[in-house]
Amino acid sequence: MKIISFNVNGIRAILKKDLDRDFTLLDPDIFIIEESKFSETSHEEFPFNRFGYETFWTVSKERKGYSGVAILTRIPPLSVHYGLENGEYDEEGRIITLEFEDFYLVGCYVPNSGDGLKRLDYRMVFEEKMLHYLKGLDEKKPVIYTGDLNVAHEEIDLKNPKSNTMNPGFTKEEREKFSILLENGFTDTFRQLYPDKVQYSWWSYRFNARENNAGWRIDYFVVSNRFMDRVIDSSIHNEIYGSDHCPVELIIKD
Numbered sequence: 001m002k003i004i005s006f007n008v009n010g011i012r013a014i015l016k017k018d019l020d021r022d023f024t025l026l027d028p029d030i031f032i033i034e035e036s037k038f039s040e041t042s043h044e045e046f047p048f049n050r051f052g053y054e055t056f057w058t059v060s061k062e063r064k065g066y067s068g069v070a071i072l073t074r075i076p077p078l079s080v081h082y083g084l085e086n087g088e089y090d091e092e093g094r095i096i097t098l099e100f101e102d103f104y105l106v107g108c109y110v111p112n113s114g115d116g117l118k119r120l121d122y123r124m125v126f127e128e129k130m131l132h133y134l135k136g137l138d139e140k141k142p143v144i145y146t147g148d149l150n151v152a153h154e155e156i157d158l159k160n161p162k163s164n165t166m167n168p169g170f171t172k173e174e175r176e177k178f179s180i181l182l183e184n185g186f187t188d189t190f191r192q193l194y195p196d197k198v199q200y201s202w203w204s205y206r207f208n209a210r211e212n213n214a215g216w217r218i219d220y221f222v223v224s225n226r227f228m229d230r231v232i233d234s235s236i237h238n239e240i241y242g243s244d245h246c247p248v249e250l251i252i253k254d
Helices: 011-015 019-026 120-138 172-183 189-193 225-230
Strands: 002-007 030-034 054-057 069-073 079-082 095-099 104-109 143-148 186-188 219-224 231-236 248-252
Touching (some): 002 104, 002 143, 002 219, 011 019, 030 104, 054 095, 104 120, 120 143, 172 186, 186 189, 186 225, 189 219, 189 231, 219 231, 219 248, 225 231
Parallel strands (some): 002 030
Antiparallel strands (some): 030 069, 054 069, 079 095, 095 104, 143 219, 186 219, 231 248
16 A cells, blocks of 8 residues: 655645656555645635545634645545544644554654744644643554654754754654653654665745755654554655655555
């Protein structure tokens, strides 16, 4: 089974590029989209659908054209849940959970701490509630947690760690929250399989960052520890453009 996660930085914008071609080439069983920026009206459906796939999506109820997650799946889920417990954070359209026979899939666009770290406190509370939510799911079935998690965990995960120590995505607080997640029974699949590999999934649009490969690895597949024996590979598709991110991929045994 192949699962792809991709922060598209606006679904309508990337549809004008090569998303159709890239989707066909990737041929995913499950395709998770983050930062769709899709603002739904009463008569609109999500603008990217494919024959043979069921599509589930969120919108930001608080700010139009902001956040948003969608999942296209060939495999019918047993259940679908939006937000965390009791639908919390669904007002920003950040989380979709699909339940399958032997695992949960949680697609997420984690809040950015913002310029001047003005949302860092908000982000910290989100991380605590997300961990509680994931642990609750993990008590029932193994979990695949994926998306733009908006953190470079270790210095190997970004080009310029020293100059970014106080910037959103590489603060001590954010990195510690990711460490706590891993300490609570979860594994960063890419880093587990490739402990010394330097590869990024996001680049700023400024300073020719992508051309210079001055990037960050902030898109992940994190799984329950006991699920790692089903992981065949975890990879990053640097060859795919269209966004400031590139897709990440998880292949698991059926």
